[in-house]
């Protein structure tokens with residue numbers, strides 16, 4: 549039996565309707581920005597393998613960190629025990645974060661990093677005997693697929709079967725240049741109730757909603773209103789973190805800082821699974837008590853897995869290299885040039901860029917929908933051209949590893965331009 553046949557026998561893939569899905573692509577090797585299939589065909593990893601890969605695949609510094617750590621401490625329980633790589637990554641993340649963020653909690657992925665953030669926020673108020681039950685989020689949000697994370701995300705076909713189990717959330721409209729006043733007044737109305745525990749956002753770019761972008765200025769204003777009425781603010785930097793917006797974090801573009809930040813994806817260079825939730829000292833202090841039940845009673849088997857922590861440290865080493873900083877700057881410039889070309893085309897709408905991410909809508913006459921047929925056509929076309937690029941509905945976006953060369957970026961750009969000519 550071929551691998552594809554064996555896969556069909558036993559594997560249940562994410563976000564996949566198996567009745568109608570075609571064969572999965574068998575990838576046998578990954579190196580730099582390239583993926584290789586079983587026939588030896590190569591593909592540029594144009595969306596960084598679900599937005600996680602930042603330095604390219606099989607980076608030797610990451611590989612060495614994995615093997616060194618495996619031979620030092622591979623895994624150990626993290627309650628009652630610590631180890632050097634957990635402390636090192638926590639120190640380095642705190643050092644790179646805004647001054648108010650001081651404590652790092654470890655979990656396994658982006659959803660759990662958000663879930664921990666929400667639980668910490670609710671318990672912060674609970675521990676002080678002033679429980680707040682409301683949450684405010686943005687329309688179009690995606691924060692992950694666990695229950696808390698789904699509850700604060702956009703309601704719709706992705707989570708409809710579970711909706712009756714979600715907690716109540718009030719949604720603000722997605723900020724645009726036209727609706728500033730209306731959003732600010734809606735926010736003031738919601739937060740002034742002083743019942744809102746937490747305001748959660750994907751700062752500057754909503755990923756799964758189609759790389760929708762908004763300004764740091766409006767986010768600063770919303771954060772300020774939430775803080776004015778004593779609500780906590782969570783920035784979900786799972787997608788935006790680690791260079792995507794051109795700076796290390798999206799919050800680096802903002803004046804007003806969050807109380808809690810969720811990190812994952814690029815944290816471990818897209819190689820190991822880990823999530824971090826970084827909280828302010830004030831929040832941490834609200835869990836200190838003689839009463840054991842005021843502790844944060846949450847943990848995972850693989851909390852602070854030493855190999856994941858070592859990879860996160862190695863990834864930060866690479867971020868600190870001059871070459872990476874220059875690569876990110878070049879990618880931002882190539883993106884801007886690409887946007888200029890896209891703007892001249894009639895079947896392209898709403899071109900936008902945040903740092904290394906370039907996105908636009910294909911004008912299909914069908915409106916914007918995740919299930920647009922054009923998605924399949926585009927996906928197949930790019931595969932044919934040797935590019936793995938997963939559109940979100942009729943939104944095409946490019947967010948490759950930062951180590952991509954100009955030649956490889958140009959190949960993606962030319963394939964997109966030729967696809968646009970073909971439709």
Ligand SMILES: Cc1ncc(COP(=O)(O)O)c(C=O)c1O
Pocket residue numbers: 657658659660662690691692693750755756784785786787788812813
């Ligand atoms: C902003 C944001 N938050 C949370 C998540 C969930 O992360 P994970 O898929 O690692 O659970 C994602 C995943 O795409 C995301 O983009």
